[in-house]
Amino acid sequence: MRKQPEPVQIVKERRDKTLAALVEGIPYLQFLGIEFERHGDELTAILRYDDKLIGNPILPALHGGVTAAFLETTAIIELGWQRLWREMESGRITAEGLDPADLPRMPKTIDFTVDYLRSGLPRDAYARARVTRSGRRYASVHVEAWQDNRSRLYAQATGHFMMPPEADPSDG
Amino acid sequence: MADDRIAQVARQFIESIPHARELGMSFVSIGDGIAELTMPYDDRLIGDPRTGVIHGGAISTLMDTCGGAAVMCHPSNPGGTATIDLRIDYMRAATPGQAITARATCYHVTRSVAFVRAVALDDDVENPVAAATGAFTVEAGRKAKNA
Numbered sequence: 221m222r223k224q225p226e227p228v229q230i231v232k233e234r235r236d237k238t239l240a241a242l243v244e245g246i247p248y249l250q251f252l253g254i255e256f257e258r259h260g261d262e263l264t265a266i267l268r269y270d271d272k273l274i275g276n277p278i279l280p281a282l283h284g285g286v287t288a289a290f291l292e293t294t295a296i297i298e299l300g301w302q303r304l305w306r307e308m309e310s311g312r313i314t315a316e317g318l319d320p321a322d323l324p325r326m327p328k329t330i331d332f333t334v335d336y337l338r339s340g341l342p343r344d345a346y347a348r349a350r351v352t353r354s355g356r357r358y359a360s361v362h363v364e365a366w367q368d369n370r371s372r373l374y375a376q377a378t379g380h381f382m383m384p385p386e387a388d389p390s391d392g
Numbered sequence: 393m394a395d396d397r398i399a400q401v402a403r404q405f406i407e408s409i410p411h412a413r414e415l416g417m418s419f420v421s422i423g424d425g426i427a428e429l430t431m432p433y434d435d436r437l438i439g440d441p442r443t444g445v446i447h448g449g450a451i452s453t454l455m456d457t458c459g460g461a462a463v464m465c466h467p468s469n470p471g472g473t474a475t476i477d478l479r480i481d482y483m484r485a486a487t488p489g490q491a492i493t494a495r496a497t498c499y500h501v502t503r504s505v506a507f508v509r510a511v512a513l514d515d516d517v518e519n520p521v522a523a524a525t526g527a528f529t530v531e532a533g534r535k536a537k538n539a
Contacts, residue, residue, distance in 0.1 A: 248447035251436040274410040283411040284475040285456040289449020329448045333479040
């Protein structure tokens with residue numbers, strides 16, 4: 221007999237809790253005001269505008285470093301999330317009592333290149349990452365960021381990351 | 393404009409940046425296309441709560457700010473600047489608890505672009521935490537030195 225699909229609220233709660241555990245444990249994301257919105261497995265990062273993020277008070281414009289940090293974070297969370305998703309959906313980890321200390325180790329940035337296409341306006345920004353290649357040890361990620369119009373990017377970036385060793389399912 | 397005057401204007405501009413102030417950045421030195429900027433260790437910048445290592449993004453911010461300062465204090469007086477692109481190589485995790493210092497050199501300026509190299513160091517100055525290369529804009533219609 222075919223297995224019944226899980227009730228929608230159970231599925232949503234598990235995924236949202238797991239994502240929250242991944243994001244909320246990182247002080248720097250809270251400091252910058254970065255949140256993640258989830259649709260299925262697709263993540264959109266949101267940088268909430270705050271005056272402290274300004275890098276050019278005359279224009280005014282967002283600090284280029286904030287934009288770099290926002291894009292790098294989007295890439296790292298996307299990589300961490302993709303791996304976590306597999307573990308979560310296969311039941312190897314559960315959202316119940318999921319502590320940041322129990323999460324798999326995060327990828328490490330090897331290099332990161334940011335193109336500044338337009339100056340960052342003093343308002344919210346959004347970003348999405350696409351994993352171009354994900355191997356056992358290395359991953360390559362492209363990130364796009366926009367503000368008002370999805371098709372008018374204000375920054376984009378490419379980065380390479382070292383992936384932490386995959387958890388061995390037979391281990392514990 | 394005299395070189396020390398250029399450096400003073402650059403220093404004042406960078407010190408007025410809200411996000412640089414928020415991170416507690418301060419100059420070690422600035423002048424002649426070379427800037428050294430330091431940022432204290434801060435729990436709010438932690439990227440990995442298990443180790444206390446600060447997030448790469450905070451180091452990018454320090455390098456970007458320092459790169460801009462190096463451009464602004466170049467003797468050719470490029471004026472205000474914005475980052476066109478910045479590439480950062482992360483060589484190792486910064487040691488938790490230690491300040492990070494970036495040293496940026498603006499090594500070439502054309503009529504429209506300034507080129508920058510930078511390193512980020514913690515207390516172990518022989519082993520850089522990160523290195524960066526970047527291109528920055530030069531304000532349109534800048535005057536050549538002594539023009």
